Amino acid sequence: MIEIRNLHKTFKAKAGPVHAVRGVGFEARDGEITGLLGPNGAGKTTTLRMLYTLMKPDEGDVRVDGLDAHREATAVRQRLGVLPDARGVYKRLTARENIAYFGALHGLDAGTIAARIEQLAETLVMEDFLDRRTEGFSQGQRTKTAIARALVHDPRNVILDEPTNGLDVMTTRGLRGFLRRLRDEGRCVIFSSHIMQEVAALCDRIVVIAHGEVRAIGTPDELRAATGLDDLEDVFVRLADLDQGEAA
Numbered sequence: 001m002i003e004i005r006n007l008h009k010t011f012k013a014k015a016g017p018v019h020a021v022r023g024v025g026f027e028a029r030d031g032e033i034t035g036l037l038g039p040n041g042a043g044k045t046t047t048l049r050m051l052y053t054l055m056k057p058d059e060g061d062v063r064v065d066g067l068d069a070h071r072e073a074t075a076v077r078q079r080l081g082v083l084p085d086a087r088g089v090y091k092r093l094t095a096r097e098n099i100a101y102f103g104a105l106h107g108l109d110a111g112t113i114a115a116r117i118e119q120l121a122e123t124l125v126m127e128d129f130l131d132r133r134t135e136g137f138s139q140g141q142r143t144k145t146a147i148a149r150a151l152v153h154d155p156r157n158v159i160l161d162e163p164t165n166g167l168d169v170m171t172t173r174g175l176r177g178f179l180r181r182l183r184d185e186g187r188c189v190i191f192s193s194h195i196m197q198e199v200a201a202l203c204d205r206i207v208v209i210a211h212g213e214v215r216a217i218g219t220p221d222e223l224r225a226a227t228g229l230d231d232l233e234d235v236f237v238r239l240a241d242l243d244q245g246e247a248a
């Protein structure tokens, strides 16, 4: 369970301050997939970075399973599996070694790590490239490696920044099935996307974010009812104040 309240983050830039996140708050429940949906530059990645303790908010707080993300950062990190926007796999290591290294950092023993890798590699269909160095990996292979690495310690809460970016149709379908399974196991799953159809296909609840603010929270049907629009892309365009051309 992840609760975030009144998060603010402003970056200093030469041209003036950028108010990336302005009072974002929502709750992501266990046993649900929560989608953070917003156009480019809306503040999704910045929100997620604060959520997984990489960045300190200027204001507001984050609680993970009731623990304060700032004061109890180590305990919170143990409860989180994170796919960051920069996948950052080590290119001199094989996929297996990348995953095992994170398992060791989490304090798992060798037997547990080996068993988890077998399980994750099967679920994510990684057997063909598991023992290759990641240098030269396709985007999908790198993403799968980073997802497996994020999940090696069997976290209760899973945060994925644009997980399907650059993945082909079959890999995306596989990943959706995988995220549903995590949800059905009672985990809290949050992922971000700028594609309404993507979020609608998978999420129990959608948090629409634009210009650093939450514009609406609800199921796809609730968002349709709130806007009086049928087409989900139109719903997104309306809620995020987009011109038609920016929606894709």
Ligand SMILES: Nc1ncnc2c1ncn2[C@@H]1O[C@H](COP(=O)(O)OP(=O)(O)OP(=O)(O)O)[C@@H](O)[C@H]1O
Pocket (backbone or CB within 6 Å): 011, 012, 013, 018, 019, 020, 038, 039, 040, 041, 042, 043, 044, 045, 046, 047, 194
């Ligand atoms: N380190 C930083 N320094 C300055 N500005 C930043 C920094 N990180 C983010 N921003 C700005 O904050 C705003 C929100 O960025 P963020 O990456 O959170 O958006 P996003 O919703 O994830 O977008 P996208 O879908 O394009 O990835 C943008 O205007 C971005 O340029």
